[in-house]
Amino acid sequence: MNLRFVLFTFFFASIFMMREATAASSSTSFSANVPFECSIQNSNSGSVSMSSKASSYGLSFLRLTATAEPLELSGNGLSSVAIDYNQTGGREARNTILMAMVRGNAGDNLYTYMQNGSSLLSSEGGVMEGGFPRLVASPRPITIAFFADVDNKAGQTYEFEVTLSCLQKSE
C-alpha cells in the first residue's frame, strides 16, 4: 500500500514538475534596451554663405546673415537635441544670434535661439536646456538661421560652425 502511495505521489509530482518546466521554458523575458534612435538629414554639405547689411550697432559694424537649407530630424523617446556654435575665423563678433525654427505638431513654428553663446531661449518660454521639441518618428524640418554683427573692416574672413547634437537621454 505504501509502495503504491509512493509511486502515485511520484507520478503526480513528476507531472507537476514537467508542467513547471514547460511553463518556465515557454515564457519569454526581454531585457534589452530600447535602441537610441536619432536621425538627422542634413542637406547643407557645403558652407552656407552669409550676406551682409547694415548693423544696428552702427557704421563700424556689419550684420552678417544666412539661412541654411532645412534639416530633417527624427528620433525616439530616448533622444534630445542640443544646438551650439562657435566662431572659427575672423575677429571676434560683437554679437551673434543662432535661431532654429521647428514646425510644431499644430503647424505652428516653434523656435530656439542662442545669443552670444550664453543663453538658450525657447518660444515655449524661459531659458531651457535643449529647447527643442521632443523628437518623433516622422522627420521634422528644422531651419537654422545665423546672424552676426562684426567689425566692418577689410581683410577679415568670418567663419562659424554650428553643431547639432543628438543626445542620448538616460531613463
Added chain:
Amino acid sequence: MNWFIFPSLLAAALSLNPNAKNVSPGLGSRIVIRTEALLGSSDPGEYEVGAFRNNEKKNVPGEKINDVKITPSKLFLREGRKRNVVISIPSDSLQPGPLWICLSEKPKPKKESVVPISGPQFNIYVRSCYQRILQPRKSLLQLQ
C-alpha cells in the same frame, strides 16, 4: 556636386547603454570604454568617435578631450555590420563628473572651387552623443 543629390543622413549609433552610465578609472592612467558602432539608415561611410568634456552650464558636450585613442583609427560603417570600438581616454586631466562620447560623420575635405570663396560663411555639423559619468578614482585599498 554629388553632395547635393545625396544629402548626409546621420543615423549611426554606438551601443552604449543609457542606464549604465558610470565609468571608473582603474589602476592605469586611462579610462577604457568598449562599445560597438552600427549604421542605422545612414549612408555607409567613414565616421569618427571623440570624447568631450561637459559644458557645465548646459549639460551638453563642450571642449574636445585631447589625446584620446580610438580603435580602429579609421571607422568605416557598412549596413548590417557592427564594428567594435575601443575608446581610451586619459584620466589625468579629468575631474569626476559627466563627459560625452560622440559619433559624427567624418567631415569631407573641402573641395577646391574654381571661384575662391572668401566671403563670410558657416558650416553645419551633426553628431550623436552619449553621456558617461566619471567616478572618482578608488584608492588601492578599495581596489583590493
